[in-house]
Amino acid sequence: MGTEPAGPRGGPSPHLAVVGAGPAGLAAALAAAERGVRVTVVDSAEAPGGQFYRQPAAALGARRPQALHHQWRTWRRLRDGVERHLPAGNITLLPEHHVWCVERRPDAPREQRPCPPRERRPSDTPGGFTVHALLGPAQEEAVEVRADAVVLATGGYEKVLPFPGWTLPGVVTAGGAQAMLKGGLVVSGRTAVVAGTGPLLLPVATGLAAAGVRVAALVESADPKALVRHAGPLVGRADKLAEGAGYAVTLLRRRVRTLVRHTVVEAHGTDRLEAVTVAALDAEGRVRPGSERRFACDTLAVGHGMVPHTDLAESLGCRVDADGMSVAVDDEQRTDVPGVWAAGEATGIGGAALSLAEGHVAGRSAAARLRGREPDPREWAAAAASRTRLREFFAALDTVYVPPAHWAEQVTDGTVVCRCEEVTAGAVREAVGELGAGDVRTVKLLTRAGMGWCQGRMCGPAVAGLAGCAETVARRPFARPVPLGVLARAGETGEPGGAPVVSEEPGGPPVE
Amino acid sequence: MVGAACALYAARAGLDVTVVDRGPVAGGTTGAGEGNLLVSDKEPGPELELALLSNRLWTELASEPGLGTAFEYDPKGGLVVASAPEGLAALEKFAAGQRTAGVVAETVTAGQLHYLEPKLAPGLAGGVYYPQDAQVMPTLAAAHLLRASAARLLTGRTVTGVSRSPDGAVRGVRTDRGEIDAPAVVNAAGTWGGEVAALAGVHLPVLPRRGFVLVTEPLPPLVRHKVYAADYVADVASDSAALQTSPVVEGTAAGPVLIGASRERVGFDRSFSLPVVRALAAGATRLFPFLEGVRAMRTYVGFRPYLPDHLPAIGPDPRVPGLFHACGHEGAGIGLATGTGQLIAQVLGGRAPELDLTPFRPDRFAVHEEAAG
Numbered sequence: 100m101g102t103e104p105a106g107p108r109g110g111p112s113p114h115l116a117v118v119g120a121g122p123a124g125l126a127a128a129l130a131a132a133e134r135g136v137r138v139t140v141v142d143s144a145e146a147p148g149g150q151f152y153r154q155p156a157a158a159l160g161a162r163r164p165q166a167l168h169h170q171w172r173t174w175r176r177l178r179d180g181v182e183r184h185l186p187a188g189n190i191t192l193l194p195e196h197h198v199w200c201v202e203r204r205p206d207a208p209r210e211q212r213p214c215p216p217r218e219r220r221p222s223d224t225p226g227g228f229t230v231h232a233l234l235g236p237a238q239e240e241a242v243e244v245r246a247d248a249v250v251l252a253t254g255g256y257e258k259v260l261p262f263p264g265w266t267l268p269g270v271v272t273a274g275g276a277q278a279m280l281k282g283g284l285v286v287s288g289r290t291a292v293v294a295g296t297g298p299l300l301l302p303v304a305t306g307l308a309a310a311g312v313r314v315a316a317l318v319e320s321a322d323p324k325a326l327v328r329h330a331g332p333l334v335g336r337a338d339k340l341a342e343g344a345g346y347a348v349t350l351l352r353r354r355v356r357t358l359v360r361h362t363v364v365e366a367h368g369t370d371r372l373e374a375v376t377v378a379a380l381d382a383e384g385r386v387r388p389g390s391e392r393r394f395a396c397d398t399l400a401v402g403h404g405m406v407p408h409t410d411l412a413e414s415l416g417c418r419v420d421a422d423g424m425s426v427a428v429d430d431e432q433r434t435d436v437p438g439v440w441a442a443g444e445a446t447g448i449g450g451a452a453l454s455l456a457e458g459h460v461a462g463r464s465a466a467a468r469l470r471g472r473e474p475d476p477r478e479w480a481a482a483a484a485s486r487t488r489l490r491e492f493f494a495a496l497d498t499v500y501v502p503p504a505h506w507a508e509q510v511t512d513g514t515v516v517c518r519c520e521e522v523t524a525g526a527v528r529e530a531v532g533e534l535g536a537g538d539v540r541t542v543k544l545l546t547r548a549g550m551g552w553c554q555g556r557m558c559g560p561a562v563a564g565l566a567g568c569a570e571t572v573a574r575r576p577f578a579r580p581v582p583l584g585v586l587a588r589a590g591e592t593g594e595p596g597g598a599p600v601v602s603e604e605p606g607g608p609p610v611e
Numbered sequence: 612m613v614g615a616a617c618a619l620y621a622a623r624a625g626l627d628v629t630v631v632d633r634g635p636v637a638g639g640t641t642g643a644g645e646g647n648l649l650v651s652d653k654e655p656g657p658e659l660e661l662a663l664l665s666n667r668l669w670t671e672l673a674s675e676p677g678l679g680t681a682f683e684y685d686p687k688g689g690l691v692v693a694s695a696p697e698g699l700a701a702l703e704k705f706a707a708g709q710r711t712a713g714v715v716a717e718t719v720t721a722g723q724l725h726y727l728e729p730k731l732a733p734g735l736a737g738g739v740y741y742p743q744d745a746q747v748m749p750t751l752a753a754a755h756l757l758r759a760s761a762a763r764l765l766t767g768r769t770v771t772g773v774s775r776s777p778d779g780a781v782r783g784v785r786t787d788r789g790e791i792d793a794p795a796v797v798n799a800a801g802t803w804g805g806e807v808a809a810l811a812g813v814h815l816p817v818l819p820r821r822g823f824v825l826v827t828e829p830l831p832p833l834v835r836h837k838v839y840a841a842d843y844v845a846d847v848a849s850d851s852a853a854l855q856t857s858p859v860v861e862g863t864a865a866g867p868v869l870i871g872a873s874r875e876r877v878g879f880d881r882s883f884s885l886p887v888v889r890a891l892a893a894g895a896t897r898l899f900p901f902l903e904g905v906r907a908m909r910t911y912v913g914f915r916p917y918l919p920d921h922l923p924a925i926g927p928d929p930r931v932p933g934l935f936h937a938c939g940h941e942g943a944g945i946g947l948a949t950g951t952g953q954l955i956a957q958v959l960g961g962r963a964p965e966l967d968l969t970p971f972r973p974d975r976f977a978v979h980e981e982a983a984g
Contacts (some may be wrong), residue, residue: 220810538634540638544751580908583895
């Protein structure tokens with residue numbers, strides 16, 4: 100392409116905003132841009148790639164960043180494809196833009212439209228969307244992106260369940276340890292224990308080992324052998340399995356002790372982490388008395404899986420499945436809100452390869468529909484087939500990698516559960532046992548758990564587990580804190596004091 | 612909240628009390644409120660009398676050992692400000708009427724405003740200070756009043772019917788998990804009070820009036836009182852269905868500043884509305900310019916239960932012997948809960964209520980008024 104793409108009738112081409120520049124977002128952007136749609140990708144990080152393809156800061160001069168990445172070739176292809184579209188402006192990347200809300204603009208009443216009325220876009224939502232972002236890292240300045248349609252590729256974030264001592268310095272999340280390795284190339288400590296559950300633990304342990312950290316133990320509460328019992332869907336997923344096998348070999352070579360059906364019961368230390376106590380789990384998921392042993396370490400990387408990031412979708416009114424806490428989409432990756440697509444971990448945790456497939460489908464579907472064409476699913480049959488296989492694979496993983504059923508019993512009353520508001524497990528139990536709380540919302544109101552800076556993203560699953568009630572889809576109308584001054588002027592684009600607007604019309608702010 | 616207060620005063624009057632809720636404690640409008648105990652926004656009349664009684668009772672409860680701190684009782688006082696001289700004149704007149712009804716209302720000149728609220732915007736015409744206004748944390752208040760009542764608490768249980776004896780008198784309630792026998796049933800279902808009334812076969816036109824509250828990051832105490840613009844009073848009393856916002860700003864014991872108040876009649880629509888919270892933010896930053904750089908952490912939505920004449924339904928229902936109502940308090944349910952609970956306990960015990968319940972009669976609405984509401 101190379102020239103400004105033209106719209107279906109020679110007018111300006113339709114504009115798609117993609118939120119998130121990870122595998123799903125970039126795949127969607129590329130697929131749409133190659134089909135004549137102008138795309139703006141909004142992302143909070145300094146460079147595209149998301150969590151999976153996190154880049155070392157250029158200033159660090161890493162010679163072989165691929166040493167820490169697999170599927171490096173896929174990433175190169177994707178990045179090169181996106182870069183080809185940058186000079187002509189078919190794709191615009193907006194890094195360090197922190198999206199706090201995506202607003203569905205109401206359709207302007209016809210009589211208020213400028214004369215002659217603008218030609219109606221072939222989009223499903225005539226009013227279009229405004230993506231409200233804050234410019235990083237200060238996040239004080241507002242930027243608004245107006246678009247005809249949106250792809251939400253907001254990814255996921257880590258789930259960490261509490262245990263006594265988990266707030267000690269030296270205890271990090273598994274993903275945090277990996278991000279440090281990939282992004283900063285920082286060796287996080289000299290002796291580490293990697294613990295929790297999920298397929299992320301393996302690459303974290305191997306990454307740490309490769310970076311010269313002594314990994315004292317990999318502690319996995321599930322039994323990966325159970326995967327064999329769910330082997331049906333895994334047929335044909337040799338590459339995923341081989342990836343796992345590769346990790347296992349690396350672990351073996353580095354002599355990492357792997358303990359399955361074990362859990363960390365306590366982290367010890369006065370000012371910072373000094374050791375952890377690990378214990379075996381019985382068949383019911385309870386700690387086996389007398390099986391405790393202690394590992395000296397200065398780093399504990401702990402993770403219990405991922406949670407889809409659904410805030411933007413939820414406040415747009417998209418249906419979020421309470422079951423998987425993920426944005427509900429159809430075969431085209433469309434949400435139930437016209438003009439809003441979702442792809443990647445936001446629609447269910449499934450890794451980079453699945454995100455790429457979903458992003459590709461979303462981009463193609465959005466491009467076709469924005470240009471007034473009914474898409475033909477046969478065009479993306481390969482991506483759809485890959486999506487089906489990977490979803491089955493991760494569904495099988497999900498049944499195996501679950502936290503121990505009785506993890507909450509190990510959490511002492513004095514353990515802080517909500518770190519923002521310093522709410523203890525005892526306070527949560529009192530709210531349920533004595534004050535009549537029966538759901539997460541009431542626990543929050545009674546204890547302030549989840550009311551702080553992270554708005555319950557960190558402690559939500561833990562509070563629900565301790566309270567013994569079901570997790571509910573969180574409502575967070577602001578995906579991140581927004582200054583009241585910015586909020587008060589949101590949408591006042593083009594007016595003095597209003598935020599600059601990234602327009603869908605080439606050459607100036609939109610005529611509304 | 613109203614149900615919890617009814618339970619507390621009824622139990623203290625010696626009655627055996629069971630509290631049934633389809634959700635958890637404070638699962639409805641209580642959990643979405645700011646916890647205002649206000650006299651300042653009420654004109655002389657039955658609601659103000661109820662507010663004065665309620666504030667006195669709240670003060671008494673707060674002085675009981677442990678209770679006041681448990682529900683974060685804060686007698687912070689309210690400050691109503693006017694931006695222009697005309698608004699101030701109207702506010703002064705309003706306050707003069709309130710004083711005759713027993714409200715303490717102190718005139719504050721433009722120059723004195725900043726002694727009370729140092730961070731207030733410059734250039735305001737003046738205001739009125741109401742030392743009787745106070746605040747509680749509503750969810751904690753409901754939970755701790757219930758605990759203090761020692762009433763039997765059945766949460767997560769839905770009332771599906773009201774049992775009546777052949778002579779029409781109430782015999783108890785049916786729930787999705789069994790029957791509960793009781794010679795008296797109090798309908799304290801708030802915004803859903805009309806539905807419970809319907810289960811007993813009577814008409815009570817309670818309707819929702821949606822409101823958003825904005826919550827900021829925790830701050831040191833920079834806003835000392837409940838501060839609002841004089842047009843709030845007009846909005847509270849308004850009959851309009853359209854969106855109204857008037858800035859109401861206050862600090863909380865926990866640190867965050869709460870910003871209200873929007874009113875609109877859109878049914879039970881919970882969906883987020885950026886235009887509404889934008890208007891709230893704009894109003895708050897006009898009153899307190901320093902809030903420009905303060906971050907909003909979250910916003911939540913609630914549904915005020917209102918009746919067509921903006922007065923609650925309190926007392927026995929003459930249409931169904933044994934049925935009592937305590938709902939429809941609109942945006943003042945937390946504040947008016949204690950007085951309501953006390954009055955209900957008095958009539959439940961066959962005593963004369965200390966306020967005349969005639970203006971709150973549950974059967975005061977003819978069926979045709981529902982359409983007008």
